[in-house]
Amino acid sequence: MRLFEGKINYKNILIHTILIIVCILSLVPFLWLLSTALKGRSENIFAYPPIFIPRDFTFDNFIQVLKLVPIVKYVVNSFIVAFSTVVLNVILSALAAYPLARMDFKGKKVAFFAILATIMVPFQTIMLPVYIITLKLHLIDSYSDTMGYLGLILPFAVNAFGIFLMRQAFMAIPKEIEESAIVDGCNSFQIFSKLLLPMVKPTIALLAIFTFIGSWGEFLWPSIVLTNEQLFTLPVGINNLSSAFSADYRLIAAGSIVSIIPIIIFFLALQKYFIQGSNDGAVKG
């Protein structure tokens, strides 16, 4: 028995070693960026051999980049866009999922397969006409800030993944619960909003969190529609740092580090959802 235990421990040491190496690897790119951001003017950031702990330690680069670039404004913009996208996704997905899960109606199959078909078509293949329509609807920042925000939000207000995620959650609720409510004289909207919606809260949380992360990191669409720097979201603004400070990686690094702080806080605060919740439903292609 003792021998057996010893073997297990030996095996665990190997497992821990591998996992620690992988963890270090997933931090190194960010830590190296942080180290560069903390190095002062007098320090060579291309030093050979590389210096990990800054000798000329300073927060100047952070102060500089915050002064030169409206990063706080980018954060606010990203937040407005991500938050609105989340709210719309939760509401529209839940509304659309309910009849697909619970009602019989004419054309249900058509609606079902139409939504399913959207999964097969990547945004990248339709982005040009989406852009044309967005222009035609004046949903761009040259009209007004509000229209600019709407142009970032509306094309992503709902998607098939969210609808099917909510549909699965509704389908898991026993039919009897609904039937008793019908007997009590509730109409279908009351059943939906007062009875079923509260029961699928965990799925709503999941949808909200993953939509938030997705929207927060989105680059392609904002980079196409945005023209006004005051409306830049974080990824667009951070990408722009490279052209603004072409040679100065200290500032680019400092800006990048600042930009990831909010999402890392968000992630750490809600980590239990990521750890339990990255399940089948949240899988996106």
Place this chain on the structure above:
Amino acid sequence: MDMKKSIGAYLFLLPAGIVLLLFFFIPFFQTIHLSFFDYSNDVYRPSFVGFENYITLIKSPLFLKTILNTFYFLILCVPFLVIFPLFLAILINQNIRFKNAYKILIYLPVVVSIVVVAIAFKWLYAPSGLLNFFFEKMGFGSIGWLSDPKVSMISVALVTIFKGVGYYMMIYLSALMSVPKELYEAADVDGIVGFKKHMAITIPHLMPMIALVSTISSISALKVFVEIYVMTRGGPLDSTKTIVYYIYEKAFENLDMGIASAGAVILLLIVMGFSMLNIFVFEKDKYRV
């Protein structure tokens, strides 16, 4: 099925329906429509050209190169993204300490915007950057991570892999929870241990998930764009120019909307094979009427 009930259902579907109509269905048909027109002479007066844009693309060495590049990229990252996260998930799923800390740290790159990840890697890849320091130390000499056309796609794929490992690991971890514990106990009784135990039980059980991860990661590989846009802009010598990058360039830089749309339709046909496999085979329970 009375009409009143149907109307109720339509009202529920209406808001999502409007959004999907405006930003999905109309653009979808417009992509196909645009692909039959020539915009290269005059953006405001396109002329109908039938399948000519498609023929132009198929004959274009650059477009064929972007298709080959895209599949090269896919082959570089998909096998790794299917196997390595599975390996990590099995390791973490053992009853070990610091489980959650490992999960959080490995998942971290998933939540950080790909733009920042690409910037961080661009810095690691710098000619006298951190990676080249280690490579020189090990005697491999300095490598042109983003400047050597032979290496550049591998460098891009590494970024995609870095960003994706945690995501697929979590998918496998949730699937691992559904493997019945009794099976492992039975294996213990039979004296099957360690690596063999996983080959006999875990892998067969996770086969549907492995298939799903293969198709999901393939689809996202076919759509790769941001890493390339931030790090190489398709260069050097078009060595990292992928289909989406080509479409983007044609649509938004050259304003050649006909060619861009034909390229988009071709990409769509390629992606559709993978996604139909997903919907009708691997996830058919989820997408049943």
